[in-house]
Amino acid sequence: MSAEVLKPEIESRVVKKVARRIIPFLGLAYFVNYLDRTNIGLAKLTMSDELGLTETMFGLASGLFFIGYLLFEVPSNLALHKFGARRWIARIMLTWGVIAAAMAFVPTAEWLYGLRILLGIAEAGFFPGVLLYMTMWFPRAYRVRLMGLFLLALPVSSALGAPLSSAIIQYWDGLFGLSGWRVMFLVEGLPAVLLAVVTWFYLTDRPSQATWLDDDEKAWLTAELESEDSEKVGHVSGSVRRALTDARVWVLGLVYFGITYGLYSLSFFLPSIVAGFKKTFDTDFSLVTTGLIVAVPFAVGAVAMVFWSRHSDRTGERIWHVAIPTLIGAVSIPFALYMDSPFTTMLAVTVNAVGVFCALPVFWYLPSTFLTGAGAAAGIAIVNSVGNMSGFGAPYVTGWLFDATGNARAGLWVVGGVMLLAVVLVVVLRSRVGAAASGDETPEMNHRAQNQH
Template sequence: MADALTGKVARRLLPFLMLCYFFAYLDRVNVGFAALTMNRDIGLSATAYGLGAGLFFLGYVAFEVPSNLILERVGARIWIARIMVTWSLISASTAFVTGEWSFYLVRILLGLAEAGFFPGIILYLTYWFPAAQRAGIVGTFMMAVPLSAAIGAPLSGLVMSLTDGWLGLAGWQWLYLLEAAPSLALGLATLFVLTDRPERATWLTDEERAALIARMVEDHRLRPGRTAHLGDALRDPRVLGLGLVYFGLSTGLYAVGLWLPQIVSSFGFSTTATGFVTAIPYIVSAAGMLAWTRRSDRRGERVRHVAIPTAAAGLALLAASQAGTPLLTIVALSAEALGVFAALPTFWTLPTRLLSGTAAAGGIALINALGSLGGFAGPALMGWVRDATGRFDDGLAAVAVVLILAGALVLRIGRHTERDTVDAGRIPHERSIRRGRPRSAGWR
């Protein structure tokens, strides 16, 4: 019954959550495509574009922890709906920026509006799925990101090419307006689709609801070393360390993601062709992400399943900085994207093993907030290097070093956490529990 129940819950929640995240990510990064002509139209330099693209994350960070604490208090249904409606309206307003200062303002407001969406969903999933299944569940949910980029990249290129000049608006303006509309509709639908907690799941039978509640209580009992108080979580050096790891992953994700259309365009591709070529790294990543997270669940191991692809992504980015030809550059950037996307879902199983209750709401938000600063630093660094040298190579190499250091830090945090967890009560390893054989293990 357990597998059937998990499947029923997943079928109810994941497709809708993935669709929401698909458009959330699209609204966040379509600025990379808009920049192909927007920068010229409103007079943005590479430095100004990189700064503005990254300013999204300063607004995002500022409201991250409060947003997640509000979600914990009022419920996911209302709060996720609020987030999606406000971000869609602000994203659409980007169509009317006229220069660098209005661009900066809209990007900050967009970050404030979207703050709490992703960590809120990560927290929400902990209400419904036990830790042993969480990497695969989070991996399935996060497939929305590479799918959003893989589908959104050619779609964005086509929208800009086909709508340029309609009603006196440029193609990049139509891009913002048309791609914000689904987020608005989904935000309103959230009020009717999501259920805050298992106790309120009227779409489960009484037996299924009782079984799910009992399973989540047992999952919490098996992890007695977790921090439950917000103050302790915010002072825990492991939480801060995980924030630094996520900083590295976010730097690698957005330094490439927000500049990839311009990197590809610099090879001489048209706007439409740039869309299709830009999709290649994300098509590769979607399949690799799912396979890697399922491998992590099967083996019951987390730390190395984050560290290895993170460091590999850094090495791939070093290769991209030295590639020299369009083909080798795209291959190396595809390998970098595969590494980052493979690491991300399993990474988010680590804080939920440390934290519970209000500590989980605040701690997950803090990790996401600290890490999201990488979303500011990466694009801004790439823009500065582009203006200073006329090339992207040195910026890619600098981001590569950040990723490699993040991979090493995961291993260090994992060793410390394993020792602390063993001292706290020698929590049984997940695979041993499923097989009925107790075994002492730490956070793996």
């Protein structure tokens, strides 16, 4: 058999085998991760009275998670690079699961603040670590689509987690002598502990160590990934210092800040906005119904994410596949302020969610075009750290504006403005670094990806 025939055959076989083993498991882990991070938004509906939280205090509690998260993000990702994904991701999951469950027992707002900081420290490094891990297993032509499948866990976590969490709060109130929101924290924290044990035995650090790949498959995948690393345009090598001083890393961080500002505003405050329909539109939704309504934008966003990431892979274009949905999200969210019914308000919110979720998987392709080795570990963590500053800013600013004005209007205008800034920055990135480093691929790479999927 000729090399030309053999390579596509083994390529297709290896990518499918690796994807089937890795993507579902990592997606499940991210599902639990995001649920434990954001379920405080639904807990708020009953927790606030018990702990005496104002909107500003709740925004602070939500955002404090990201203080610990940001401080330990880069060190955690460098530790993953040194100790291996299997050990480090298992450690991350164990500690965040224990702390998430411990939130069931907070007696005061101050204890809530402290545990949210510790939860951020515990979770630091998980998401960028998984992204780094994926670059160690998948050739570049397949990453956007496969990242899109992995990132499906984010909207699915919100779509399923919202009704699940609200049902636990409503129907398990009093279980173990605890309030419903406390039971929710306890029940939803334990799966991470169980997954930590599974991770220890299931994940493999690198292709060369994979007993579940044949020798020729391991050899092909290792050689392919090494070849791609050597071909990166203007790449940042294993130097952490070079990653820290590369302007592209920081610009990408600011772009991610704008995209996730919209994400965290929705995740933390959408339950409150829906609950506010009672005053605005004279509705009377139960807690479970509120959870189901909150799930809709995330469910639609999940479907859109799959199709958009596939379209990006088919065309080989990246920058505009980030800019266009982010622009749509930025423009749509202020329209929610002027709708005259719950349906049209949620329609505008759903369009915003579609914009956010479509941009995410394509965005995370961009750092891998010029980062390698320890530089990739540091650079991806920096991008994630800068971007996740919005996780503190979005809930705190939105909560403060809610208290100051009595409604969500000012906060949603800020969301639109910050997302619009991200659009400008990603277009600037396209013009400053050139097509290859900004993620646009050659027709040959594009044709190859289409043939294999």
